[in-house]
Amino acid sequence: MMYPINGYNDIQTVISNERKIGGVIEAEQIQLRSGEVYDCPVFTSVDVVGANIYSIGFISKDGVRMIVHVNDISMIKSATHKKIHELNNAGYKEYKVKEKLKYLKRLCKADQGACTCPFVEEAMLIIEDIGTDVLKVEKDLDLKFLSKGNKVVKIA
Template structure:
């Protein structure tokens, strides 16, 4: 999964449907009019009113959270929708993996071992998004999942 993002409408669609489709939007670089340039920004929010987009939020590779008016953006180079496990921004990757692991644990507790179809679909999406390695390292989840040759079996 690596889909090019073609405009702010794509940014908004991906960010507002994150739970259904997974992944994040990461660009190679973003350059502001002031000359500041940030590598591997991950976009977290796009604000709009009516049909006019006015600000965009992102986290830099150094962990700085920024909200910038769209008029202050000079260029966004190669924005791509990709899985969390594939992003270069290590700071955001660790935050997002932790969030998704916590959410997966809550799903397990809420489902109580019934393994309903909606649970399985959502668990599969999360696992595909973050990869197997974080699951293997989590003691609580590793008891619930069976690992064999990079294949996971739930229950």
């Protein structure tokens, strides 16, 4: 996937619509005004008042969680929208995969085999986001709805 990000508004849009579009924003580097440089940061939050963005939250490759005022950021290098399985930040990738798997299991349990269109769409988005190799390890997930022979019914 890997789409380039053009500004803070793009970062905010991806974070706020994560459930609908999947993926996260990862940059190659972020440098603060103080000179500190963090590799492979993944942006986790954008704080907004009205139309003004005033702080950005991120997790670095080393697992450092930071919330930084936008005036303290001097450079964000190569920010891109990536699927979770494409991340270079291994710590955040592991955390996010666990979170998405937990959500997928709850989603499957709530659906109880009804296999409606909204369920299939959301489940497929999660699977595309975390990658299919993760599902091979999970034994307690019943994903029979992915087979091509099943008929999906749309309710109302």
